[in-house]
Amino acid sequence: MPETVNTTSVAKLTHQEREELLQVTVLMGHTDGLPAGLEAALLGRAVGERFVVEVSGPAFDIGLVQSIPLTELPAGTPLGALLYAADDTGQPRSYRVTKLGDHIAELDANPEDAGQQRHFEVEVLTVRAATPEELAHRHVHGEGGHRH
Numbered sequence: 001m002p003e004t005v006n007t008t009s010v011a012k013l014t015h016q017e018r019e020e021l022l023q024v025t026v027l028m029g030h031t032d033g034l035p036a037g038l039e040a041a042l043l044g045r046a047v048g049e050r051f052v053v054e055v056s057g058p059a060f061d062i063g064l065v066q067s068i069p070l071t072e073l074p075a076g077t078p079l080g081a082l083l084y085a086a087d088d089t090g091q092p093r094s095y096r097v098t099k100l101g102d103h104i105a106e107l108d109a110n111p112e113d114a115g116q117q118r119h120f121e122v123e124v125l126t127v128r129a130a131t132p133e134e135l136a137h138r139h140v141h142g143e144g145g146h147r148h
């Protein structure tokens with residue numbers, strides 16, 4: 001029986017989205033660096049297994065799109081630029097410039113993957129049980145993890 005991923009495994013895997021191939025070593029339950037949805041898809045997978053995960057980004061919120069006079073943008077701001085500003089409640093937010101008109105700019109505070117389907121090709125390279133120390137620290141030790 002090949003080792004399979006369970007809730008206390010340390011798994012080394014690659015995940016590829018379009019041309020971007022990344023290799024990571026993760027402790028299940030503490031996979032902050034993984035794209036959302038990949039952790040759940042890893043459970044029960046065996047070493048050497050390859051599979052595809054489709055992940056929906058957060059819902060697109062039209063309320064996060066606003067138009068402002070062009071004069072409120074820093075001069076020369078290009079289309080697609082990311083701006084940082086506080087929102088109505090004082091929370092810092094990033095805004096993407098999604099339209100530049102003659103007098104009006106449109107800013108979108110939705111995450112870039114809002115309303116989009118993402119497609120990851122995943123391969124499980126190795127799986128092992130986490131050590132008690134790793135579980136206590138909530139991160140991976142050794143190769144691909146913390147060295148301390």
Ligand SMILES: [Zn+2]
Pocket residue numbers: 133134137139141146148
């Ligand atoms: Zn540690």
